[in-house]
Amino acid sequence: MLFLFNDALYDLGDVNQTARERGDALGINALTLRNMRIGQVVKLVREWVWERPALAKSDPQSAIFLASLVALKTNEANALLAVAPTTAKSSAEVQVRLASVSLVTMKQLMDLHAEGRLSGHTANMAVWSQVPARMQA
Structure with missing residues (x-):
């Protein structure tokens, strides 16, 4: 399973096994x-x-572990955005968003990743600008 964590793309394989092994x-x-x-x-x-x-x-x-847990526990999310605002005073203020991204988009992101061209801007334009606010955790 392909999983986008911020601007890093990972192949998690079997998420249950990956979560267990990394855990x-x-x-x-x-x-x-x-x-x-x-x-x-x-x-x-x-x-x-x-x-x-x-x-x-x-x-x-650690990123692969967290990604595999999110995928395992949601049964649908394959993208995670987690960002601490510069004004944050605690971990509770870290912004977290989850998304279920199409295989076509994930493949395009994987191609960019393989070419060393996957950036935060690219991930934002392909995924996060498309996700409704209600998907925030």
Whole structure:
């Protein structure tokens, strides 16, 4: 499964297996993962992005873990935008948006990624400018 996290594109493979394997590597056991709800996942995304704003590109292992959790718990989202505004005072203010992006768009983004031309602006124009505000978490 292709997944867009901010302006980084990842191939998650089997999301259940990826979440479990990455969770194990991060010290999060399978039972904890199974019991997590999407609200808890969004809270985790906010906390990790608050601590490391460039996480999507600077820490691919953690980004893939978070992406696989979002995909697993929503059963439809394949894109995540998580940004801490410059005026934010806590992780609760990290803006999170989820989207289900068409395979055609994801393939186009993958081609740009492979060419080293995927940017935040491109991702925004292809995905986030198209997503209704009601999809915000």
